[in-house]
Amino acid sequence: MAEENKKILWVDDEIDLLRAHVLFLEGKGYTVTTVTNAEDAIELVKTKKFDIVLLDEMLHGIDGLSALVELKEINPGLPVIMVTKNEEESLMENAIGAKIDDYLTKPVNPSQILLVCKKILDSKKIASQKLSRDYMAEFNKISLSLMGPLDWPDWIDIHIKLSEWDLELTQHPDIGLKHTLDDQKKACNAEFGRFMENHYTDWLRTDDRPPLSPDIIPRFVLPHVEQNKKTVLLIIDNLRLDQWFIIEPLLRDYFSIKRDYYYSIIPTATPYSRNAIFSGLYPGELDKRYPGFWNTGDEEDDISLNRNEQQLLVDHLKRRRLDLKPEPKYAKIMDIQEAQNVARRINEYSSMPFSAIVLNFVDILAHTRSSSTLIKEMIPNEAAWRTMTRSWFEHAPIFGALQQMAQNGNTVIITTDHGSIRSQRGAKVIGDRQTSTSLRYKYGRNLKVNPKHALFIKDPAEYKLPVRGVNSNYIIAKEDYYFVYPTNYHYYLNYYADSFQHGGISLEEIILPVITLEAK
Numbered sequence: 001m002a003e004e005n006k007k008i009l010w011v012d013d014e015i016d017l018l019r020a021h022v023l024f025l026e027g028k029g030y031t032v033t034t035v036t037n038a039e040d041a042i043e044l045v046k047t048k049k050f051d052i053v054l055l056d057e058m059l060h061g062i063d064g065l066s067a068l069v070e071l072k073e074i075n076p077g078l079p080v081i082m083v084t085k086n087e088e089e090s091l092m093e094n095a096i097g098a099k100i101d102d103y104l105t106k107p108v109n110p111s112q113i114l115l116v117c118k119k120i121l122d123s124k125k126i127a128s129q130k131l132s133r134d135y136m137a138e139f140n141k142i143s144l145s146l147m148g149p150l151d152w153p154d155w156i157d158i159h160i161k162l163s164e165w166d167l168e169l170t171q172h173p174d175i176g177l178k179h180t181l182d183d184q185k186k187a188c189n190a191e192f193g194r195f196m197e198n199h200y201t202d203w204l205r206t207d208d209r210p211p212l213s214p215d216i217i218p219r220f221v222l223p224h225v226e227q228n229k230k231t232v233l234l235i236i237d238n239l240r241l242d243q244w245f246i247i248e249p250l251l252r253d254y255f256s257i258k259r260d261y262y263y264s265i266i267p268t269a270t271p272y273s274r275n276a277i278f279s280g281l282y283p284g285e286l287d288k289r290y291p292g293f294w295n296t297g298d299e300e301d302d303i304s305l306n307r308n309e310q311q312l313l314v315d316h317l318k319r320r321r322l323d324l325k326p327e328p329k330y331a332k333i334m335d336i337q338e339a340q341n342v343a344r345r346i347n348e349y350s351s352m353p354f355s356a357i358v359l360n361f362v363d364i365l366a367h368t369r370s371s372s373t374l375i376k377e378m379i380p381n382e383a384a385w386r387t388m389t390r391s392w393f394e395h396a397p398i399f400g401a402l403q404q405m406a407q408n409g410n411t412v413i414i415t416t417d418h419g420s421i422r423s424q425r426g427a428k429v430i431g432d433r434q435t436s437t438s439l440r441y442k443y444g445r446n447l448k449v450n451p452k453h454a455l456f457i458k459d460p461a462e463y464k465l466p467v468r469g470v471n472s473n474y475i476i477a478k479e480d481y482y483f484v485y486p487t488n489y490h491y492y493l494n495y496y497a498d499s500f501q502h503g504g505i506s507l508e509e510i511i512l513p514v515i516t517l518e519a520k
Helices: 015-027 038-047 064-074 089-097 110-121 123-145 152-170 178-203 213-226 241-251 270-279 283-289 309-319 336-344 346-350 361-371 373-378 382-395 397-408 489-496
Strands: 007-011 031-035 052-056 080-084 102-105 231-236 255-263 329-333 354-359 411-415 421-423 425-430 441-445 454-457 472-477 481-484 499-501 511-519
Touching (some): 015 031, 015 110, 064 080, 123 152, 152 255, 178 454, 213 270, 241 511, 329 336, 336 346, 346 354, 361 373, 361 499, 397 511, 425 489
Parallel strands (some): 231 411, 329 354, 425 481
Antiparallel strands (some): 255 511, 411 511
16 A cells, blocks of 8 residues: 555546546555646645646646646656657657656556556655565575685675675665664674684685785786786775775776775785785785885885885786886876876876876875864765765766776776775774884784784784884784774774774775776
8 A cells, every 4th residue: 555645646637537547546545636737737736745746748728748847847856757648759758858757658547557656656665675675684694604614705795795785775774774784794894803813824825815915916917918908907095895886887888897806915004905916925025025125114104115116016027027018107196186197198008018007095085084073074974985985086087087098998907905994993002102003903012902802913924924023013903993002092082983994804994896897
């Protein structure tokens, strides 16, 4: 049964002949008001609320199309169904241009009227009910899977499903399942932290593992370069899987899109993960090949420890005996001027055998949000974070550059170095003055933290991390925890609460997309 407050206005100069149809709709719970001309309909819409209008196209006086225009001017959101005997293409084009919501061709039967009304008036409710049933089935399936052994491909599937459901449920806040999803994400991240703790070091010494950061270029990029495709690697710093999901539709008109996935190394922070991508080396291996590499800058400064990415890439290719002429072209975009400059010169990049572009906007926005009340108000949650990301991408110079690359026939690989998580809970940490300052990972001597909140790395070499002196260790935050020192604990606990952070162990930070775009 339709809800009693659903009100239909039916405009037809032969409405008396449709009395059986009206009674049928009223029997289904709709309230139907009938008029025989457009003038009366327009006056009623000015003063009363209707949920839908059934509008005959052939009326005496003001015709249906003219009435449609006036009705939409009075109430642009009022759904109008055009009922017509005329199936001429030009008529329907005019009606569609005037924003009809649907149309029916006479003669119509009561069931047709009911179905089109339900489609427009009740479709959201019906979709919400189905969505609720489908999600609860998926919820039970994921909850059951957490009780059994899971391997790395299973966690990719779980993260994909959670991200997709996050997007779906955001569109249907009325069904009240977002809190349930958030709780399930927390449960999954708790279990994922244990999984990573148990398996990560094994992956570093075997081929039976997921693709990791050092594998990105040899596994997903170089096969295209070796086939003489003009290939561009675009790394969008700090891009989560759910953010990619809302960007992807913007590119479908220009590229065929293939999704793969990989695991970021830990810590999931730019100096570690992005250097690993460009060099094809783990951070500890980088330290051995380039002595003093980790003592040349501030890890909180993206520029200092990531300033050698182009040279790391060239050395990486030489180790693989891939001597490209000319050498790969590289650009790092930190602001709008650099973005516009790269976009203007995109043909230079797309004409090379291999080019790499790093785009830092998303990461810069995340860091800025942490200290800006205004941006926090603009981006209060993950849904707003996704919306902001899509809006930026749609209007950014890089989007136009990608369209040009499609015209040029490039193969484009889009990925990221790490994601981020909305940090909600503080974890008290103790360390000396030389301890690093990051919120989701730290290194130093004599670090202390609750093992439930963080992975404690006593031997950095076991994790292929730089060894920073005697008794130096690392701690990596799990789930949605962030580190806070006991000094001024409550101040910093509140200051960094609800901020998007990276460097730790969570599905959002570690499981990331690798997208292959082939020009259509």
